[in-house]
Amino acid sequence: MNKIITIGREFGSGGRELAHHLAKELGFAYYDKEIVEEIAKRTNLAQHYVQHIVEHKSAVFFPITTGRTLHTAGSDYMMRQYTEVYSQQANVLREMAEKSDCIIVGRCADYILKDMNPTRIFVYADMQAKIQRCRKNAPEHEHLSDHQMKKMIQKVDKNRAKYYRHYTGQVWGDRENYELCVNTSISPIEDIAHALSHLI
Amino acid sequence: MNKIITIGREFGSGGRELAHHLAKELGFAYYDKEIVEEIAKRTNLAQHYVQHIVEHKSAVFFPITTGRTLHTAGSDYMMRQYTEVYSQQANVLREMAEKSDCIIVGRCADYILKDMNPTRIFVYADMQAKIQRCRKNAPEHEHLSDHQMKKMIQKVDKNRAKYYRHYTGQVWGDRENYELCVNTSISPIEDIAHALSHLI
Numbered sequence: 001m002n003k004i005i006t007i008g009r010e011f012g013s014g015g016r017e018l019a020h021h022l023a024k025e026l027g028f029a030y031y032d033k034e035i036v037e038e039i040a041k042r043t044n045l046a047q048h049y050v051q052h053i054v055e056h057k058s059a060v061f062f063p064i065t066t067g068r069t070l071h072t073a074g075s076d077y078m079m080r081q082y083t084e085v086y087s088q089q090a091n092v093l094r095e096m097a098e099k100s101d102c103i104i105v106g107r108c109a110d111y112i113l114k115d116m117n118p119t120r121i122f123v124y125a126d127m128q129a130k131i132q133r134c135r136k137n138a139p140e141h142e143h144l145s146d147h148q149m150k151k152m153i154q155k156v157d158k159n160r161a162k163y164y165r166h167y168t169g170q171v172w173g174d175r176e177n178y179e180l181c182v183n184t185s186i187s188p189i190e191d192i193a194h195a196l197s198h199l200i
Numbered sequence: 201m202n203k204i205i206t207i208g209r210e211f212g213s214g215g216r217e218l219a220h221h222l223a224k225e226l227g228f229a230y231y232d233k234e235i236v237e238e239i240a241k242r243t244n245l246a247q248h249y250v251q252h253i254v255e256h257k258s259a260v261f262f263p264i265t266t267g268r269t270l271h272t273a274g275s276d277y278m279m280r281q282y283t284e285v286y287s288q289q290a291n292v293l294r295e296m297a298e299k300s301d302c303i304i305v306g307r308c309a310d311y312i313l314k315d316m317n318p319t320r321i322f323v324y325a326d327m328q329a330k331i332q333r334c335r336k337n338a339p340e341h342e343h344l345s346d347h348q349m350k351k352m353i354q355k356v357d358k359n360r361a362k363y364y365r366h367y368t369g370q371v372w373g374d375r376e377n378y379e380l381c382v383n384t385s386i387s388p389i390e391d392i393a394h395a396l397s398h399l400i
Contacts, residue, residue, distance in 0.1 A: 119386065122375070124375055124376075173375060175322070175324055175373060175375060175381045175383070176324075178381075178383070179382075179383045179385070179386040180380075180381070180382050180383065180386065181375045181378075181380070181381035181382075182379075182380055182381075183375070183378070183379045183380065185379070186319065186379040186380065186399060187399055191398070191399065192399060194398060195395050195396065195398035195399040196395065198391070198394060198395040198398060199386060199387055199391065199392060199395040
């Protein structure tokens with residue numbers, strides 16, 4: 001069976017960067033954009049729209065979890081699209097994991113691929129470090145204060161936690177659901193990747 | 201400033217074993233029995249009694265956290281002893297941490313030594329692995345079923361969590377209070393220690 005690493009991560013903690021370095025260290029495939037491209041192909045939706053959905057940028061998906069019903073035809077249509085995207089995402093993840101050793105970031109991959117016995121990593125960081133990393137990666141026209149940045153980070157993570165809870169019934173970031181939780185404030189990300197590659 | 205590693209751990213997860221290997225890898229001092237010996241000397245209490253207290257084997261210490269008052273003279277006397285032992289423990293930890301690079305297991309060391317910027321590790325494991333490890337380390341005359349063993353592990357950890365909460369106001373095992381949380385079911389403990397030594 002292929003070796004699978006899944007990485008859950010707080011926004012701004014450097015989870016993608018860690019995945020990238022770890023994939024290089026281990027010679028594993030690292031899928032990211034390819035997943036969205038493949039979902040777009042299978043659902044006939046535009047890539048940027050698929051991206052919008054899988055990043056949970058809309059709240060449409062979540063009311064269902066609280067048992068409320070959305071009555072408008074528009075919402076019904078969107079709900080079907082969302083469900084189709086998430087269902088195709090699960091298919092794509094399984095197919096990729098069956099192809100070769102690989103690393104997958106986010107997407108509830110730890111849960112979707114649990115039969116393949118993945119090494120499940122959760123990446124987090126101190127708020128100040130997350131703010132700094134977000135500022136470094138922000139588009140040039142974005143001028144958020146530290147306070148605004150913090151609010152934004154908290155909002156993204158709240159949505160990730162909600163989505164994870166909806167899909168898995170588990171608590172996002174709770175150590176019980178991971179083999180390893182690592183605060184990236186501890187060392188440069190390359191060094192963390194190098195150390196983790198010894199463990200896996 | 202010396203490098204300090206603190207290790208919080210679930211009962212049966214191999215936290216002490218990891219500390220031992222990590223100390224060897226890094227050439228750090230690893231204090232364990234020495235702490236109890238030193239507290240016994242300073243408080244004029246028997247070592248086995250100090251051990252009993254610092255392992256939270258009695259519930260006397262905890263009602264205070266809920267604001268209840270213990271009225272009997274016997275309890276007052278014990279409370280004073282408990283407070284003295286915990287206060288001396290904090291002193292001993294600080295003195296040891298000032299002496300050299302070191303690793304300390306449990307004892308809220310992550311919180312007590314926070315000014316020294318310790319690398320805080322939390323060690324946990326799957327229940328089945330914890331039961332196996334406890335069985336391996338159990339005295340010969342102990343014949344607990346898996347169910348009894350599980351209950352015992354849960355009870356010890358409940359007390360550890362309570363004690364940690366009382367002393368620090370924080371949640372025991374919550375990733376926010378650690379740089380690294382590691383499930384020892386992932387790899388042999390020697391390998392985990394080796395990988396972590398690269399990080400620290």
